[in-house]
Structures are given as C-alpha cells and as structure tokens.
Amino acid sequence: MSRERPKRTVLPPAQENIDKLEKVVNEGNCYGAQQMYKSISARYVSAQRYSEALDILHAGACLQLKKNQITCGAELAVLFVEALVKGKIPYDDETLDRVRKIYELFPQIPVQHNLGDDDDLHELTEALGAAKMRVEGCSSFLKAAIKWSAEFGAPRTGSPELHVMIAEYLYSESPELDMTRVSYHFVRGNSPEKFASTLVNFMGKCYPGEDDLAIARAILMYLSLGNLRDANYLMDEVKKQVESKQLDFCQSDLIQFVFYLLQTLERDAFPLFNMLRANFKPSIDREPAFNELLDDIAEKFFGIRRRNPLQGMFGDIFKMM
Numbered sequence: 247m248s249r250e251r252p253k254r255t256v257l258p259p260a261q262e263n264i265d266k267l268e269k270v271v272n273e274g275n276c277y278g279a280q281q282m283y284k285s286i287s288a289r290y291v292s293a294q295r296y297s298e299a300l301d302i303l304h305a306g307a308c309l310q311l312k313k314n315q316i317t318c319g320a321e322l323a324v325l326f327v328e329a330l331v332k333g334k335i336p337y338d339d340e341t342l343d344r345v346r347k348i349y350e351l352f353p354q355i356p357v358q359h360n361l362g363d364d365d366d367l368h369e370l371t372e373a374l375g376a377a378k379m380r381v382e383g384c385s386s387f388l389k390a391a392i393k394w395s396a397e398f399g400a401p402r403t404g405s406p407e408l409h410v411m412i413a414e415y416l417y418s419e420s421p422e423l424d425m426t427r428v429s430y431h432f433v434r435g436n437s438p439e440k441f442a443s444t445l446v447n448f449m450g451k452c453y454p455g456e457d458d459l460a461i462a463r464a465i466l467m468y469l470s471l472g473n474l475r476d477a478n479y480l481m482d483e484v485k486k487q488v489e490s491k492q493l494d495f496c497q498s499d500l501i502q503f504v505f506y507l508l509q510t511l512e513r514d515a516f517p518l519f520n521m522l523r524a525n526f527k528p529s530i531d532r533e534p535a536f537n538e539l540l541d542d543i544a545e546k547f548f549g550i551r552r553r554n555p556l557q558g559m560f561g562d563i564f565k566m567m
Contacts, residue, residue, distance in 0.1 A: 257289060260298035264305045271309050280310070280318045287325065296333030303329055304344055311351035316376075320383025323348045327390040330398075337399035342407060345391050349411050352384045354418055377421045384419070388412040406436035417444050425460050426535075433467040438476045442483035446491065458498040459533055465504050470542035474511055481508065500529040507543075516548040 263286050270279040283306035290299035303326040311319035326348065335341060355377065388411055392404035403409075413431035417423065425448060432441040445464060449457040461484060468477035481504070488495045503526040510518050523530065523540060530536045544550040 257293060257295065257298075260290065260295075260301045263302055267302075267306060268309060271313060276310060276313060276315045276318055279306070280315075280321070283322055284325065287329070291329055291332055294333075296329055296335065299329045300326060300333070300335070300344075304348065307348050308351055311348070311353075314353065316353070316380055316383050319348075319351070320387055323383075323387040324390050327387065327394050330391075330394050335398065337395045337405065342395075342405065345388075345408065346411070349384065349388065349415070352415065353380060354415075355380075374421045377419055381416065381419050381421075384415050385412060388415070403434045406434065410435035410437050410440060413444070414440065417448075425456075426463065429460070429464050429467050433464065433471060433473070433476070438480045439483055442480055442487055445480075445484055446487045446493070449488070449493070449496070458496045458500045461496070462500050462504050462536070463533065465508070466536060466539040466543070469507070469511065470539045470546065472546040474508070474547075478508055481505075498529070499526060500532065502526075503529055511543070511547050514548070516544070516550065519544065519548065 267279050267282055267286070270282065283302065287299045287302045287306075290296070290302065303322050307319050307322035307326055309319075310322060327345075329335075330341065355373075388408055392408045392412070395405035395408060396402060400406075400408075409431040413428050413435060416431070417428045428444065429441075432438075432444070435441070441464065445460055448460055452460065461481075464480060465477045468474075468480065485495055503522060506522055507519075510522060530540070541552040545552060
C-alpha cells in the first residue's frame with residue numbers, strides 16, 4: 247500500500263499576510279507580530295517567492311519602526327536585506343528607495359547631555375541607552391545593505407547613497423561620537439558637500455584641537471582612496487561654509503601640511519611628498535593612523551608600494567648569509 251504524499255502548502259498572496267499582521271501590530275501585540283513576520287516570510291523565501299517575502303518584511307520593518315519598536319523594526323530590516331541576498335536581487339534605484347524608506351523611519355532624537363538632579367540623570371541614562379540601541383539597529387541594517395549592494399551591482403565599496411545615510415545617522419544620533427567612523431562612510435559616499443557641512447558643525451562643538459584633526463583625517467581618507475577631486479572640493483567647501491557663517495578657520499601646522507599635500511599631488515613630485523612628511527612629522531604624528539593613510543596615498547599617486555618592516559629585517563639577514 248503506497249503512502250500518501252504530503253500536501254504542499256499553498257501560500258496566499260503576500261498582501262493577505264501583510265494586512266493580517268498589520269492588524270496584530272495595531273492591536274498592540276508587536277512581539278507576537280514579530281514572530282509571525284519572521285516565520286511567514288521564511289516560508290515565502292523557502293518557496294523562492296522572494297518578491298513577496300520582501301514585501302512582507304518591508305511592510306513589517308516600516309510598521310514596527312512607526313510604532314517606535316526599534317529592535318523589532320531593525321531585525322526585520324536586516325531580514326529584508328538577507329532576503330535581497332538570497333533572492334540575488336540586483337542593486338537598482340527601486341530597491342535603493344525601499345532601503346531608504348526603512349532608513350528614514352529610524353527615529354532621530356537629539357540626546358540632551360546636560361546633567362541635573364537624580365531624576366534628570368536617570369532620564370539621561372535611559373536616553374543614552376535608547377540612542378545607542380537606535381544607532382546599533384540602524385547601523386546593522388545599513389552595513390548589511392552596503393554589503394548586498396557591493397555584491398549585486400553597486401561600486402566595489404558599496405552604494406555611495408547608503409554610505410551617506412549611515413554617516414549622517416552616526417553623526418546625528420551616536421551618544422559617543424566617533425568622527426573616524428563617520429568619515430570612513432562619508433568618503434565612500436557621493437556628497438562631499440554634506441560631509442563639509444558635518445565637519446563645520448563638528449568644528450562648532452568639538453574640543454580645541456579636534457577640529458584640524460577632523461579636517462585632515464577627512465582629506466587624507468579621500469586621498470588614500472585616490473580621490474583627489476573630492477578632497478579638493480571638501481577643503482574648498484569647508485572654507486566657504488566657515489566664511490559664510492563668519493567662523494574662524496583653524497590655522498595649524500597640520501592644516502598647512504594638508505594644503506601643501508593637495509598641491510603636491512597635482513604633480514609627479516614624490517621627493518616633495520617625502521620632504522613634507524619629514525618636515526611636518528610632529529603634526530602628522532598627532533594621530534597614528536595618518537602615517538598609514540600617507541603610505542596608501544604614496545602607493546595610489548606615486549606607485550610606491552608600502553614596505554613590510556619584516557622584509558627589511560629578513561633581507562638584511564639573507565645578505566649576511
């Protein structure tokens with residue numbers, strides 16, 4: 247006697263599940279809906295109905311974020327990107343807009359850093375914790391999206407638009423601002439003007455001595471990618487915005503070095519490049535990463551491969567032998 251073959255589950259149109267799950271969320275059962283979003287979308291992925299899985303996850307991420315359920319929304323946003331990867335969905339304007347829509351629903355709430363009585367301190371601690379959670383959730387989502395974009399049609403370093411999104415969110419929402427991280431994404435983006443505005447804003451609230459480091463770091467990061475055009479544009483734009491706001495542009499040895507460096511890279515002048523590094527060494531050494539960036543710049547603009555310190559040591563040993 248032959249056994250009956252199990253019946254294959256017939257999946258309804260995605261919109262039916264979207265409507266049903268929206269009702270669950272609106273009734274206040276966000277956690278229950280979250281588990282359903284995950285399990286139902288997984289069935290569509292298993293059936294290789296990726297478009298419908300994406301519709302469900304996108305709707306869920308947007309709805310949870312609108313309801314201020316940041317952890318739930320961020321988790322569904324990451325699952326949305328994972329479905330893009332599994333479905334091998336190409337990077338295009340339409341999908342980028344869907345990613346942007348989720349990103350724009352992550353809350354942007356300025357954190358108040360002023361301290362008062364114990365109640366204020368408790369509120370501040372909670373606000374900082376919430377801000378950290380938002381930044382981690384949004385960053386995880388956008389970093390996954392950048393990785394997907396690089397694999398499926400965007401430039402090798404990932405979508406410039408996505409890099410700008412994460413840079414702006416990190417700058418505006420991070421309770422512990424890391425300008426190196428912000429700059430890393432801006433230089434891989436496509437908006438040096440926004441980067442300049444961010445730097446000028448940072449100059450107005452940073453500690454003394456941090457402003458020229460931030461500008462120099464930004465310029466060197468652009469140059470380490472071989473991007474002389476945007477490095478020059480950024481410097482000019484920062485100066486222009488500083489003047490328009492009637493602020494003082496920082497005049498330090500480090501900034502002077504950057505000015506000279508930009509001029510040097512316009513021509514084939516490797517000896518002058520080395521001379522600048524030697525003459526401005528105390529300023530360059532203010533941040534250890536600058537020397538590594540300058541090694542990258544030497545390779546990009548002059549074809550000078552960085553030398554592994556161990557190569558020199560072993561080379562000398564072999565000569566002696």
